[in-house]
Amino acid sequence: MRKKKISWLVVAAMLMGLLSACSGNNESGGQPAATSGSGDSGGGQEKVTIEFWHSLGGKNGEYMDALIKRFNDSHENINVVGTFQGGYDETVTKLQQAISAKTAPDISMVERAYVQLFADSEVLEDLTPYMDGSGMSADDFTQGLLGHSFFNDQLVSLPLNRSTPILHVNKTMLTEAGLEVPTTWEEMKTAANALVVKEGDEFKRYGLSMPYDTWYPIALISQAQGTFFNDDNTSIGFMDNGVGEKVFGYLKDLQSTGALYYPPAQDSGNIVNQMFLEGKIGMMFQSTGTIGRLLESVEFEYVTAFLPKEAVFANPTGGANVAMLSGSGHKEEAWEFIRYMMEEPDGAQQFILDSGYLPFTTKMVESEPMKELWAKEPNRKVAYDQLEYAIDTNKDVSWPEVMHEFFSAIEAIMYDSSDIKATLDTFRKEAERILAE
Template sequence: MKNKGVLLLTLTLVLGLLAGCGGGSGGGNAGSGAKGDPASANSAGTADAAASGGKTTVQFWHSLGGKNGEYMDALIQRFNESHNDIEVVGTYQGGYDETVTKLQQAVASDTAPDVTMLERAYVQMFADSEVLEDLAPYLKGSGISADDFTAGLMGHSYFNDQLVSLPLNRSTPILHVNKTLLDEQGLKVPTTWEELKNAANALVVKEGNEYKRYGLTMPYDTWYPIAMISQSGGRFFNEESTSVGFVDNGVGQEVFGYLKELQGTGALYYPPAQDSGNIVNSMFVEGKVGMMFQSTGSIGGLSSSVDFDYVTAFLPKNDQFANPTGGANVAMLAGSKNKEAAWEFIRWMETDPQGGLQFILQSGYLPFTKQMVESAEMKELWAKEPNRKVAYDQLQYAVDTNMDVAWPEVMHEFFSAIEAIMYDSKDIAATLDTFKKEAERILAE
């Protein structure tokens, strides 16, 4: 195993990283629901993997609760009904970070599942620890090409010259807009930071010392500042991965200065860290905020809840359009004793029309194969609900500059910087300089 990968697996386990609603590590909408009992999720890597009746049991861990969890349960049921010799047991293990912690424990105790969902920013950490199976031979054996997948979603699939994961419930942040409120003010949907600032300020309603309506909001997450860093021509990590690439060039100060200016006028409501995603979604539905940075994975729930003209749009640009991707990939554990059955589940989920396609249509996550994009069902959905196509179109501007095995630990420090600036109004330059020093220390280990 790579020493740094093993070290970071241990460090992340000890840290117990705190996540925002969007998965904390940069996106996705993991949902909520009853937590899975890891003690009841028996390892598929044990010798008695074959269930009664001659079926091979495949254990699958995921991070989807709520409605998305129901959609995943339905996918698993469809697979089981179409396969006489394999039974997939799906177990919800909590949010993305909780799933990672449990997976670390399971790998260490040789009780890991056969297949797991991994938030895309964590894939490299497990890949460097050499605990993920190379899927390239399985792909070739099934007559599937990597070119069959959506290009903008494959950035977290290849590490160390191996294909260690494939996209599953993937998302991007987009702009969600109460167009009814914008129309009342004679405003257009903003496409630039300047237009966003003007629209957000115009939507503010203040009575006395109380804000009745804010212009813009976003969940507490690293995802959105990283998007804004990229929109300003900056990088999160520098190209050598020896430091962060947005502090010394002034990009970080520009991003957080912009956010603090909006926060100061009531144009931006920045929510508390706990349950931030649900808080901002509720405010948007209730008309207490006019615009929101949020995951594409929220479209389905919002569409069925709002009573106003609701549209989505690209994240507004500063110097350029740019957006990170988020959500999770699917991976096979190298220690699985049921690799052929595990691959059949992955293959079916990724490519069968009754597999992932139905899940994507239901949930609002991004179509991850070209076949999905070209399917009659997807075209019909996009024609009926154009809001859902926005995130796919925005993939042309997808960029992920926080890719490094050290990201989980650096993320912890970045959250501390965000809290200091957005909650405690600490000096932006000094806070970012402290963060930079901590990031460089971590990257040098």
């Protein structure tokens, strides 16, 4: 079953490419022998090259390149080569192919929902001995972000560029309309409709938008106290209680009045971000990872807020973890790079300060630079505070294949206005077939 699902994933990821060629060491061996501090890895040693694959392009890719340069400059015997492999799905596809060809990198970023697939295939290194050797513990990490780190009694990945969806708001626009930042679905519906500007048959401004993704419907499902999978992961959990119809009915009601602009699937994140910056939408559901870029460009009062609640506040987490491939021939050096990112102020902490992703260790959260940034730019702290309500209900090794079917349902409803109940019923049947395999 594992081989079947993973080979399917290669095909599906190539077909989807929805979430926005290198070779590495494939020798076996290498013992856990962690380095406890920054600096070189020992005088007189031959320089070791570590291959690191990631999925960060644009500005965030520049921040990652800077992190890698800081590491290389401080480690004379280790050279990390970071390579952008495309979006999350594309990286997964290339990683699968590289593992089969025995040309996998030493370290890779893996979108958090895919970690279980690789863990079940036993191609990820157990990081527990390395953590122990470095005096590190799982207790050092933000607990809301460790849900995709432990599988089969092993610690196979650690948080890196982690995020949650939050509400991004053009506060200037809301203030001009005499509105407050919404905290509930009903308030959001009122505000989104009030912001609509229509001239003839053309909408000049929409109230709300969100990228084409499963992330945002899952957030809404959780806020309505639904779950994606049922308790034993044999079916879809949000169907029997009517939550699915409520969520998509809400979205379609907003869409019908221009209160919601639902973007095309291709490049939807960039489209929504640009519309927000241009004042063509007043609010958007979007990742916390966009905060840094938006702050550099906005020309209005910009604030962030918790995703509005229906019955409860709730939000999924997203982004990627970092994992060491078990086939790496330089595990000690690979771990030193991971440790540097986790522990050193110039590692992922600086990357997070630059980008707006979530701080994932207590040390980062309590650091003076983070406290100063949050005091100066409170928008960045909202996502961290919202972790109190973080919930991931789509955890299953079959999730990538089920996700493909969920995208089909979203497309049918949001683009083609297909009947909501009939579409979700079809989706549930397909999901049950996949889960039963």
